[in-house]
Amino acid sequence: MLIAKTKANLISKLEINQGMQEEPNFFERVYDLARLIPKGRVTSYGAIAKAIGSAKSSRMVGWAMSQSHGSVPPVPAHRVVNRNGILSGKHHFIHPNQMQELLEAEGLKIQDDKVQEFKTRFWDPLLEL
């Protein structure tokens, strides 16, 4: 349908962007950083935005995540939550439960769409770089 077609266009553009590695754009930087998130840890949209030098673009990080499906290498979008540890992006997965399931498969506990022990599970890109 229309939606599918739009998405296909987006994906193809993203692939093109990934192909041109000369000037890493916003998306690439978001994705590259997201790929560094260790298994079993999570970070926030804002933390990623800040880490790529665009501290006030957290909304775009979320948008980038929504388009990350299908990109290669894979982007662990499920490890990105909002600053309160809430799984605000769960609706963008195949099944709304999938985000939680993926996280639980990595050893995290989720309750009411919120990562438990969020503080200790939080991975701050700035501290690791």
Add this chain to the structure above:
DNA sequence: AAGGTGACAGTTT
């Protein structure tokens, strides 16, 4: 080509 849209976050009521 101008305006709309977010998987947010910080500030103000």
Add this chain to the structure above:
DNA sequence: TAAACTGCCACCT
């Protein structure tokens, strides 16, 4: 304390 408001900016139509 919570809800409302506001800034944000790459990308889409």
